[in-house]
Amino acid sequence: MKKSIILVVIIIAIGIACFWYFHVKSGQNTAQNSTSDAVKDSFDKTPLTLVPQNVSLQNGISFTLQVAKGFTVTPAFEGLKRVRFMAKSPDERLFVTDMYDLSDNTKGKVYILDGWNPQTKKFTNITTYLENLRNPNNVAFYTEGAKTWLYIALTDKLVRYQYKAGDDSPSQAPETLATFPDYGLSYKYGGWHLTRTVAFHNDKLYVSVGSSCDSCEEKLSEPMRASILEMNPDGSDSKVYANGLRNAVGIKWVGNDFFATAMGSDKLGNDAPQDTFQYITGGRNYGWPYCYEQDRQILEYNAQPWQQKNIECSTAPLSYEPLGAHSAPLGFDYFGNASDIALHNYFLVALHGSSILSIGRGYQIARVQQRFGPEPFITGFLQGNNRYGRPADVLFNGDNSFFFTDDFGGVIYYVFK
Numbered sequence: 377m378k379k380s381i382i383l384v385v386i387i388i389a390i391g392i393a394c395f396w397y398f399h400v401k402s403g404q405n406t407a408q409n410s411t412s413d414a415v416k417d418s419f420d421k422t423p424l425t426l427v428p429q430n431v432s433l434q435n436g437i438s439f440t441l442q443v444a445k446g447f448t449v450t451p452a453f454e455g456l457k458r459v460r461f462m463a464k465s466p467d468e469r470l471f472v473t474d475m476y477d478l479s480d481n482t483k484g485k486v487y488i489l490d491g492w493n494p495q496t497k498k499f500t501n502i503t504t505y506l507e508n509l510r511n512p513n514n515v516a517f518y519t520e521g522a523k524t525w526l527y528i529a530l531t532d533k534l535v536r537y538q539y540k541a542g543d544d545s546p547s548q549a550p551e552t553l554a555t556f557p558d559y560g561l562s563y564k565y566g567g568w569h570l571t572r573t574v575a576f577h578n579d580k581l582y583v584s585v586g587s588s589c590d591s592c593e594e595k596l597s598e599p600m601r602a603s604i605l606e607m608n609p610d611g612s613d614s615k616v617y618a619n620g621l622r623n624a625v626g627i628k629w630v631g632n633d634f635f636a637t638a639m640g641s642d643k644l645g646n647d648a649p650q651d652t653f654q655y656i657t658g659g660r661n662y663g664w665p666y667c668y669e670q671d672r673q674i675l676e677y678n679a680q681p682w683q684q685k686n687i688e689c690s691t692a693p694l695s696y697e698p699l700g701a702h703s704a705p706l707g708f709d710y711f712g713n714a715s716d717i718a719l720h721n722y723f724l725v726a727l728h729g730s731s732i733l734s735i736g737r738g739y740q741i742a743r744v745q746q747r748f749g750p751e752p753f754i755t756g757f758l759q760g761n762n763r764y765g766r767p768a769d770v771l772f773n774g775d776n777s778f779f780f781t782d783d784f785g786g787v788i789y790y791v792f793k
Contacts, residue, residue, distance in 0.1 A: 414631020415710065419745050420717035426752060431764075433787065439764040441756040444718055444743075447793050449754060452779065453489055453499045456786035461514035461573070461707050461769040462779060466524055467541040470771075471505065472781065472788065473512040473528075480570055484509035486528065488544065489788070497790050503544045506537075513571035513625070514707075514769075518581070518609055525609070529572030529583050532558035534611065553611025556585055557598050569623045577629040581607050584636065586623035591641045591665045591677065593684045602664055604636065604656065620662035620687065621654070626707045626725075626769075635696065637705035637725065640668050641677070644701075646735050649675075651703045652695035653725060653744055663692035672698070699750050703738035704728035707769030709778065716776040716793060721745070724753060726767035726780060733761055741767055741780055741791075754791070757782070 426442040434454050443449050458475040465471055469488050476483035485507045491500030506512075511531045517539065518525050526539040526546075535550040556572060569586025576582070587602040588594060594601040599616055604624060606617035626637035634656040640649035641664070649668035666682060667674050667689035674692045699705050708725040722743050727750065729738030739758035742750035757765035765782035772778050777792040 414712065415633050416712060416721040417746065419721040419748070421748060422717070424718060424743065424751060424753060426755070433785065437764070437785075439756065439759065439762075441754055442752065443791075444753050446716075446718070447753075447776075447791055449789055449791050450497050451787050452497060452790040453502065453788040454786065456487070456788070458783040459768065459781045459786055459788060460512070460571075460783055462771040462781060462788075463515050463517065464771070465517055465526075465539065465541075466519060470499070470779070471515050471526075473514055474786075475511050475513065475571075475783070480511065480531070482508055482510045484512040484530075486512060486515060497792065499788075505543075505545055511570045514573050516574040516576055518576050520609060527553075527574045527581070529556075529574045531570045531572065532556055534572070534574070534583060554583070554605075554607065554614060557588065557601060559588060571625055573625055573627050575627045575629055576609075577632075577634070579609065581609050581611075582617060582627060582629075582634075583607070584621070584624040584627050586625070587664070590643055591622075593665065593682060596684070606658070617658050618656050618660050618662065620660075620664045620667075620692070622664040624654070626705065627656070628708065628710075630710045630712070635708070635710075635723075637699075637708060638662065638695070639704060640701070641665065642702070644668065644677070646732075647701050649677075650695070650698040650701055651705050653697045653699055653705065653708070653723070653749075655693075655696040657693075660693060661687045661691075663687060663689060667692045669695055669698060696746055697744050697749050699725065699727065699742070699744070700737045702730040702732070702735050703742075703750070704730060705738075706767070707771075707781075708744075709770045709772045711772055711778075713774075714772070714776050718743075718753075719776060723749075724770045724778065724780075725750065726770050728766050728768060728783075729758060729763075733758065733763070739763070739766065741770060754780075757784075 425445040429443045432438045460473045462472045474485045486505045488503040489499040516527045524539045525536045527536045534554040537546040573584045583605045585600045603616045603619040607614035623639045624636040636654045638652045648670045706726045706728045711719040714720045725742050727738035740755035741753045743753045766784035768781045768783040770780045
């Protein structure tokens with residue numbers, strides 16, 4: 377009897393020691409978890425079967441993609457430049473941003489795509505809603521009383537325009553709600569991360585602002601860097617909602633759950649650190665530039681003697697799901713309302729792809745869920761040294777269809793079953 381009791385005590389002690397080591401000593405979450413019923417944890421885990429599908433563009437370029445079996449990819453609109461994020465207006469028109477090229481320019485545009493042809497799966501009309509914009513990445517709509525507003529975050533400022541159903545151009549001058557650090561590519565430290573992204577939830581506005589560098593301590597006078605800001609819809613009461621996010625280009629609320637794509641530093645080699653899909657909690661520090669995620673651990677980044685370190689890496693949260701080093705995740709959407717098991721309750725994330733071709737990661741639409749992913753849903757935009765596209769955003773379009781953008785080829789694709 378005594379031996380049995382001793383054995384039980386030993387087992388309990390080992391269990392407590394393991395828990396203390398992995399959860400208290402390390403301080404790391406095993407995963408970030410959603411807290412609402414909007415994001416479901418039930419999804420079919422059957423691996424996807426990819427089949428070849430030829431794509432022929434109007435410019436004469438043809439290539440073969442690998443696509444989830446049963447789905448078809450077709451160009452819905454071509455001839456754009458650096459086409460980025462999409463949004464549906466309250467009157468169900470497709471708005472899309474175009475940043476023109478990779479330079480820091482003021483040639484960006486916002487387009488409206490109309491005239492959807494369900495037989496050809498193409499848009500027939502395009503309208504330039506705004507032009508001469510500095511690096512427009514996305515737009516978001518918000519209705520307050522009788523007014524609907526279109527918000528757009530540019531490199532240097534956040535503006536909004538009043539929008540009325542059927543508008544082809546703004547009827548009034550914009551309101552400037554906030555300004556952002558504005559260095560441009562000529563900045564002595566590199567002028568990194570010129571895009572800003574906007575999202576709404578519960579009458580609050582959220583804006584992601586990237587870092588000014590690959591890995592550095594930002595100016596104390598610029599706390600909005602490498603963070604997500606929260607403010608009122610009129611720009612008042614602005615504060616840092618979450619920080620330590622080097623470049624969270626994609627942000628989106630799904631019910632009461634807040635998600636973001638996050639890109640890690642470039643100077644840790646070809647296989648580190650992980651780019652990540654993050655579950656965002658207000659008040660959390662996600663670690664950059666002092667910490668990074670690798671092999672489901674949060675590690676110290678000792679690139680230089682830090683002067684302002686404000687976090688112990690043992691307290692930084694692990695991501696909702698890692699996505700691969702230098703895969704460059706951008707926009708995403710949640711497919712909770714899709715009926716097909718290949719999509720139902722999954723996220724689809726646009727992996728823009730490593731800028732160094734030899735690394736070869738990304739260049740796909742990836743299927744992601746917690747502890748499951750990323751798994752290619754559409755891939756083949758990089759073949760050897762040949763780029764045929766760089767996915768930038770995903771937009772669920774009802775049931776088992778979606779749009780995604782390619783900011784390399786200037787194409788909006790439609791995927792359906």
